[in-house]
Amino acid sequence: MTTLTLCTPSSSSSSSSHLSCCISSSTTEDVRLGSPLLRRQFVFYTNWRKGRRGRGASCGISCSAEARTVVIGLAADSGCGKSTFMRRLTSVFGGAAEPPRGGNPESNTLLSDTTTVICLDDYHLLDREGRKEEGVTALDPRANNFDLMYEQVKALKAGVAVEKPIYNHVTGLLDPPELILPPNLLFIEGLHPMFDPRVRDLLDFSIYLDISDEVKFAWKTQRDVEERGHSLESIQASIEARKPDFDAYVDPQKQYADVVIEVLPTQLIPGDNERKVLRVRMVMKEGVKYFNPVYLFDEGSSVSWIPCGRKLSCSYPGIKFFYGPDTYFSHEVSALEMDGQFDRLDELMYVESHLNNLSTKYYGEATEQMLKHGDFPGSNNGTGLFQTIIGLKIRELYECIVAEKSVTPLEAAKVF
């Protein structure tokens, strides 16, 4: 049952100051593997973002049709650097992404002036205890509320605010919802942004972060053994336990992604087991509107490039790039690969100067973005570089969508 009423938002977890009107919607949820689990009330708000178009506030169907939120999906396993990725992406749009002020301290949301990042763990249908009882992992679709995910992402995309649940990672419980206002850019990150076809269709751009098993193990080892005192065996067991569901429900989403970032063992150090030097491969789908894949030297041909040489000296094991056309799940793609790591600023600048279609606004912007977050993990390798590049590409995509929306009414007017 759904009721729509006009309302004014009062929650403190607002991501926008441009709210002028809203629609409240209350629904009764009753899903848990067929048995009652959650009773949730959620609210939809309609938000007219005057800041985006420079127009005065107004409310109606036209506002959501003309100035919708651009939605980006990021899929990846937990503990694989999604939050670093998100901070890099939102940074390109200016301002730091912070948790909502004054709200639930365990909120998983990140807000900046123009962007909102929501974590799809918030759409867990089952809390930790519930998953245990039902014998399902968080990776299992049955533990997640795709109907609500779809409804709320659709609402936000249409410019309608929502009251989104919060999954508390500390307690493992579902906390009371927080208000999410429709931002200019909505990032949805988590295990299943492309799992449900309805949600997938709402995405203007999608990214899959594909960490190879070897690197995933090394990363989890570093975090859980060195920082949390777990044993190697328990980490291995936890990875193994997750693997069937991961392979069944998370991994297949990569076929739908517009960009996949693969994080692989280096090929520069024979027999490397440290996994500190990484080979990172960015697989970019061809033919995606407003997304022109990055290339090296000659678009559409295959190039491998070791920039370290006569003009640029690098320390062991150096840096190696590869670029070329490929196919990925029968899609035509371009792949850009970086093996190795940057030691010095001039290496990064040199590399930036030879990459094309970076969607920077000025020479050196990618390097500047990388330096701004030099303390983030992966700042000296392909993960940081490609995340930064994807941020720049998304900014361009966003600006194109906005420009298209600005042009369309005028173009349409010519018809009459």
Added chain:
Amino acid sequence: MTTLTLCTPSSSSSSSSHLSCCISSSTTEDVRLGSPLLRRQFVFYTNWRKGRRGRGASCGISCSAEARTVVIGLAADSGCGKSTFMRRLTSVFGGAAEPPRGGNPESNTLLSDTTTVICLDDYHLLDREGRKEEGVTALDPRANNFDLMYEQVKALKAGVAVEKPIYNHVTGLLDPPELILPPNLLFIEGLHPMFDPRVRDLLDFSIYLDISDEVKFAWKTQRDVEERGHSLESIQASIEARKPDFDAYVDPQKQYADVVIEVLPTQLIPGDNERKVLRVRMVMKEGVKYFNPVYLFDEGSSVSWIPCGRKLSCSYPGIKFFYGPDTYFSHEVSALEMDGQFDRLDELMYVESHLNNLSTKYYGEATEQMLKHGDFPGSNNGTGLFQTIIGLKIRELYECIVAEKSVTPLEAAKVF
């Protein structure tokens, strides 16, 4: 014993119409592994090339000092495409290179308006019979007259005409000499252009054509079995018999070359034995005055490039380039490698458009040169491409040397 007298050339094998004065020199030669073999008279002519500098004819020390012949050496084994190489090189300077008109039909010399190619076989000290008697091959320095080679190349370089012997490849005998006038560019090609340090020092630029054993065998097989009806065993035996002297006296010259062209088996066809598709590698010495090595995309880094892809379609096995810095006999070098072959004109144009430092005078000149000699062997692979490029590089080198000579007297005048 040497006598110098002024003279006027009368021989028909003249390479230049700009001759205005000459010096005749007659010498008694007496060398043959310590025993008397040849008694040769040779003549030096001084040639003032008014065409080169646009000045009127004059004669004296100044003419040879100001307008010397630029000398290029090409070393390679016999039957390895030296004459095709020479035709390509001289073609860049305009006009066809032809044997001297009206002279000995077995002359090994090629003349064009500005270039002269002399074959160093003409400096054989021992004729075929003599070599048999002495038990030496033509590859053995003792079968060659390096003193005469040095004296005559030095004379030509200084603008003095010479009477050069002719080795008759048909009879295996030494025929009466032919007059060689100092050209703008003198190419000396043969087994030993860089063997004698005195001759080597006279070279303004040097090239070594390095055919791998596998390819050499395939080429000789094709020529001697298919065209001359020899047996495979006899070809193998002949190659084996030449190998020790080749390795001892010819091969070591490559360390002195400014450019080495290596002709190698393809790596594109696993287990290829046909040797029809070739991998050709051009090793270019760094720091050679007026010679800037060709590069691909980014000077001084390492790049491999498969141009065949989304923009350019190629038939099997495609084309693959490699470029990068390297060392060669402890010299710093740049290497450019092409594996595979061109099937169509657009492939060649595409490749030309991505090579840098080609020393062309206009866009497409390298392709034009290749097409001009489309019927020459190697026109569809790296041998033809790199020979053409070397021709363009030598033209630039020649023009720089001439420009330097033009500038030097003015620069010198400023001192006073």
